[in-house]
Amino acid sequence: MTQQAAALQTYNNELAKCIEDLRFKREELNRQIKQEEEEKERLQHDIRLLTEKLSRVNESLAQKQAARATFDQTLAESEAAYTKILESSQSLLSVLKQQTGNLSKVTDVRRKEH
Template identity: 55%
Template sequence: MSGAEVALRGYNAELQEGLAELRARREELNGRIRTEEEEQRRLQGRLWALTERLARTNESLARNMVARGELDRTIAETEAAYGKILENSQTLLDVLKGEIGNAGKAREPQSTSKEKEEKTHGEKHS
Protein backbone atom coordinates (compact mmCIF):
# COMPACT_ATOMS: atom_id res chain seq x y z
CA MET A 1 0.00 0.00 0.00
CA SER A 2 1.30 3.30 -0.97
CA GLY A 3 1.38 6.46 1.04
CA ALA A 4 -1.38 7.96 -1.06
CA GLU A 5 -3.63 5.01 -0.38
CA VAL A 6 -2.99 5.25 3.35
CA ALA A 7 -3.69 8.98 3.30
CA LEU A 8 -6.85 8.41 1.28
CA ARG A 9 -8.06 5.79 3.73
CA GLY A 10 -7.30 8.19 6.63
CA TYR A 11 -9.26 10.96 4.94
CA ASN A 12 -12.12 8.56 4.26
CA ALA A 13 -12.21 7.47 7.91
CA GLU A 14 -12.17 11.09 9.11
CA LEU A 15 -14.89 11.97 6.63
CA GLN A 16 -17.02 9.06 7.83
CA GLU A 17 -16.50 10.12 11.50
CA GLY A 18 -17.38 13.71 10.64
CA LEU A 19 -20.52 12.61 8.83
CA ALA A 20 -21.51 10.35 11.74
CA GLU A 21 -21.05 13.27 14.18
CA LEU A 22 -23.13 15.56 11.96
CA ARG A 23 -25.86 12.91 11.73
CA ALA A 24 -25.83 12.51 15.54
CA ARG A 25 -26.15 16.29 15.94
CA ARG A 26 -28.99 16.28 13.42
CA GLU A 27 -30.83 13.57 15.39
CA GLU A 28 -30.33 15.54 18.62
CA LEU A 29 -31.62 18.65 16.88
CA ASN A 30 -34.60 16.67 15.48
CA GLY A 31 -35.45 15.62 19.06
CA ARG A 32 -35.38 19.24 20.25
CA ILE A 33 -37.48 20.29 17.25
CA ARG A 34 -40.09 17.61 18.02
CA THR A 35 -40.17 18.71 21.68
CA GLU A 36 -40.59 22.37 20.70
CA GLU A 37 -43.27 21.50 18.12
CA GLU A 38 -45.20 19.62 20.82
CA GLU A 39 -44.83 22.62 23.15
CA GLN A 40 -45.96 24.90 20.32
CA ARG A 41 -49.10 22.78 19.71
CA ARG A 42 -49.83 22.69 23.44
CA LEU A 43 -49.39 26.47 23.73
CA GLN A 44 -51.50 27.08 20.62
CA GLY A 45 -54.26 24.96 22.14
CA ARG A 46 -54.08 26.96 25.37
CA LEU A 47 -53.96 30.18 23.39
CA TRP A 48 -57.07 29.18 21.43
CA ALA A 49 -58.87 28.25 24.69
CA LEU A 50 -57.80 31.53 26.32
CA THR A 51 -58.81 33.51 23.22
CA GLU A 52 -62.26 31.90 23.30
CA ARG A 53 -62.53 32.56 27.04
CA LEU A 54 -61.44 36.17 26.53
CA ALA A 55 -64.07 36.64 23.81
CA ARG A 56 -66.82 35.22 26.07
CA THR A 57 -65.64 37.40 28.96
CA ASN A 58 -65.61 40.50 26.74
CA GLU A 59 -69.16 39.77 25.54
CA SER A 60 -70.38 39.20 29.10
CA LEU A 61 -68.64 42.35 30.29
CA ALA A 62 -70.25 44.39 27.50
CA ARG A 63 -73.72 43.01 28.37
CA ASN A 64 -73.17 43.72 32.07
CA MET A 65 -72.01 47.27 31.35
CA VAL A 66 -75.15 47.91 29.26
CA ALA A 67 -77.31 46.49 32.06
CA ARG A 68 -75.51 48.70 34.60
CA GLY A 69 -76.11 51.75 32.41
CA GLU A 70 -79.81 50.91 32.23
CA LEU A 71 -79.94 50.49 36.01
CA ASP A 72 -78.10 53.80 36.49
CA ARG A 73 -80.70 55.54 34.28
CA THR A 74 -83.59 53.85 36.10
CA ILE A 75 -82.16 54.83 39.48
CA ALA A 76 -81.64 58.43 38.36
CA GLU A 77 -85.17 58.66 36.95
CA THR A 78 -86.64 57.08 40.10
CA GLU A 79 -84.69 59.41 42.37
CA ALA A 80 -85.84 62.42 40.32
CA ALA A 81 -89.46 61.28 40.45
CA TYR A 82 -89.18 60.62 44.18
CA GLY A 83 -87.75 64.12 44.67
CA LYS A 84 -90.75 65.56 42.81
CA ILE A 85 -93.10 63.50 44.98
CA LEU A 86 -91.43 64.88 48.10
CA GLU A 87 -91.63 68.42 46.74
CA ASN A 88 -95.30 68.01 45.81
CA SER A 89 -96.04 66.44 49.20
CA GLN A 90 -94.49 69.44 50.92
CA THR A 91 -96.55 71.81 48.75
CA LEU A 92 -99.72 69.83 49.48
CA LEU A 93 -98.95 69.88 53.20
CA ASP A 94 -98.43 73.65 53.11
CA VAL A 95 -101.73 74.12 51.25
CA LEU A 96 -103.52 71.82 53.72
CA LYS A 97 -102.13 73.72 56.71
CA GLY A 98 -103.27 76.98 55.13
CA GLU A 99 -106.77 75.59 54.53
CA ILE A 100 -106.98 74.31 58.08
CA GLY A 101 -106.02 77.76 59.34
CA ASN A 102 -108.66 79.40 57.11
CA ALA A 103 -111.32 76.88 58.15
CA GLY A 104 -110.66 77.66 61.80
CA LYS A 105 -111.18 81.36 61.17
CA ALA A 106 -114.37 80.72 59.24
CA ARG A 107 -115.94 78.86 62.18
CA GLU A 108 -115.38 81.65 64.62
CA PRO A 109 -118.42 83.93 64.48
CA GLN A 110 -117.47 87.25 63.16
CA SER A 111 -119.51 90.01 64.71
CA THR A 112 -120.86 92.68 62.49
CA SER A 113 -120.86 96.30 63.54
CA LYS A 114 -124.66 96.14 64.12
CA GLU A 115 -124.25 93.22 66.51
CA LYS A 116 -121.51 95.11 68.29
CA GLU A 117 -123.84 98.08 68.70
CA GLU A 118 -126.64 95.93 70.03
CA LYS A 119 -124.26 94.28 72.42
CA THR A 120 -122.97 97.57 73.71
CA HIS A 121 -126.54 99.01 74.02
CA GLY A 122 -127.69 95.92 75.85
CA GLU A 123 -124.87 96.25 78.33
CA LYS A 124 -125.63 99.94 78.92
CA HIS A 125 -129.37 99.30 79.56
CA SER A 126 -128.83 96.64 82.09
Protein backbone atom coordinates in the same frame (compact mmCIF):
# COMPACT_ATOMS: atom_id res chain seq x y z
CA MET B 1 1.84 2.52 -1.30
CA THR B 2 1.34 1.61 2.32
CA GLN B 3 1.87 5.21 3.20
CA GLN B 4 -0.84 6.19 0.78
CA ALA B 5 -3.09 3.44 2.10
CA ALA B 6 -2.51 4.64 5.67
CA ALA B 7 -3.26 8.25 4.64
CA LEU B 8 -6.37 7.10 2.81
CA GLN B 9 -7.46 5.13 5.89
CA THR B 10 -6.89 8.20 8.09
CA TYR B 11 -8.94 10.37 5.71
CA ASN B 12 -11.63 7.71 5.61
CA ASN B 13 -11.76 7.56 9.43
CA GLU B 14 -11.94 11.36 9.69
CA LEU B 15 -14.59 11.51 7.00
CA ALA B 16 -16.66 8.81 8.77
CA LYS B 17 -16.26 10.72 12.07
CA CYS B 18 -17.37 13.98 10.42
CA ILE B 19 -20.40 12.26 8.92
CA GLU B 20 -21.24 10.72 12.31
CA ASP B 21 -20.88 14.16 13.97
CA LEU B 22 -23.21 15.66 11.34
CA ARG B 23 -25.76 12.89 11.96
CA PHE B 24 -25.56 13.49 15.71
CA LYS B 25 -26.03 17.25 15.25
CA ARG B 26 -28.90 16.60 12.83
CA GLU B 27 -30.61 14.31 15.35
CA GLU B 28 -30.11 16.87 18.13
CA LEU B 29 -31.60 19.57 15.89
CA ASN B 30 -34.44 17.21 14.96
CA ARG B 31 -35.16 16.63 18.69
CA GLN B 32 -35.22 20.42 19.30
CA ILE B 33 -37.53 20.94 16.32
CA LYS B 34 -39.88 18.25 17.64
CA GLN B 35 -39.95 19.89 21.10
CA GLU B 36 -40.69 23.32 19.64
CA GLU B 37 -43.42 21.91 17.38
CA GLU B 38 -45.05 20.31 20.44
CA GLU B 39 -44.76 23.57 22.35
CA LYS B 40 -46.22 25.43 19.37
CA GLU B 41 -49.20 23.06 19.31
CA ARG B 42 -49.74 23.51 23.07
CA LEU B 43 -49.55 27.29 22.69
CA GLN B 44 -51.96 27.29 19.76
CA HIS B 45 -54.36 25.15 21.78
CA ASP B 46 -54.06 27.55 24.73
CA ILE B 47 -54.63 30.50 22.40
CA ARG B 48 -57.80 28.88 21.03
CA LEU B 49 -59.08 28.23 24.55
CA LEU B 50 -58.22 31.75 25.69
CA THR B 51 -59.77 33.27 22.57
CA GLU B 52 -63.00 31.38 23.22
CA LYS B 53 -62.95 32.40 26.86
CA LEU B 54 -62.28 36.03 25.91
CA SER B 55 -65.22 35.92 23.53
CA ARG B 56 -67.52 34.58 26.26
CA VAL B 57 -66.29 37.18 28.74
CA ASN B 58 -66.78 39.99 26.20
CA GLU B 59 -70.31 38.80 25.48
CA SER B 60 -71.15 38.55 29.17
CA LEU B 61 -69.60 41.94 29.82
CA ALA B 62 -71.63 43.55 27.03
CA GLN B 63 -74.85 42.07 28.44
CA LYS B 64 -74.01 43.26 31.95
CA GLN B 65 -73.11 46.73 30.72
CA ALA B 66 -76.44 46.94 28.87
CA ALA B 67 -78.25 45.83 32.04
CA ARG B 68 -76.33 48.43 34.05
CA ALA B 69 -77.35 51.13 31.56
CA THR B 70 -80.98 50.07 32.05
CA PHE B 71 -80.53 50.21 35.83
CA ASP B 72 -78.97 53.66 35.55
CA GLN B 73 -81.87 54.93 33.44
CA THR B 74 -84.48 53.40 35.74
CA LEU B 75 -82.74 54.85 38.80
CA ALA B 76 -82.51 58.30 37.25
CA GLU B 77 -86.20 58.24 36.30
CA SER B 78 -87.21 56.91 39.72
CA GLU B 79 -85.14 59.51 41.55
CA ALA B 80 -86.63 62.29 39.42
CA ALA B 81 -90.16 61.01 40.11
CA TYR B 82 -89.38 60.67 43.82
CA THR B 83 -88.08 64.25 43.90
CA LYS B 84 -91.35 65.43 42.30
CA ILE B 85 -93.33 63.44 44.88
CA LEU B 86 -91.34 65.08 47.68
CA GLU B 87 -91.92 68.53 46.18
CA SER B 88 -95.65 67.78 45.78
CA SER B 89 -95.82 66.47 49.35
CA GLN B 90 -94.12 69.61 50.61
CA SER B 91 -96.57 71.79 48.64
CA LEU B 92 -99.51 69.77 49.90
CA LEU B 93 -98.31 70.02 53.48
CA SER B 94 -97.86 73.75 53.10
CA VAL B 95 -101.38 74.13 51.65
CA LEU B 96 -102.86 71.93 54.40
CA LYS B 97 -101.13 73.94 57.12
CA GLN B 98 -102.40 77.15 55.58
CA GLN B 99 -105.94 75.78 55.25
CA THR B 100 -105.81 74.38 58.78
CA GLY B 101 -104.68 77.77 60.00
CA ASN B 102 -107.48 79.49 58.12
CA LEU B 103 -110.04 77.02 59.42
CA SER B 104 -108.74 77.43 62.94
CA LYS B 105 -109.14 81.21 62.67
CA VAL B 106 -112.69 80.85 61.40
CA THR B 107 -113.56 78.35 64.12
CA ASP B 108 -111.92 80.50 66.80
CA VAL B 109 -113.85 83.55 65.61
CA ARG B 110 -117.16 81.67 65.69
CA ARG B 111 -116.44 80.37 69.17
CA LYS B 112 -115.83 83.86 70.38
CA GLU B 113 -119.04 85.05 68.77
CA HIS B 114 -121.14 82.43 70.57
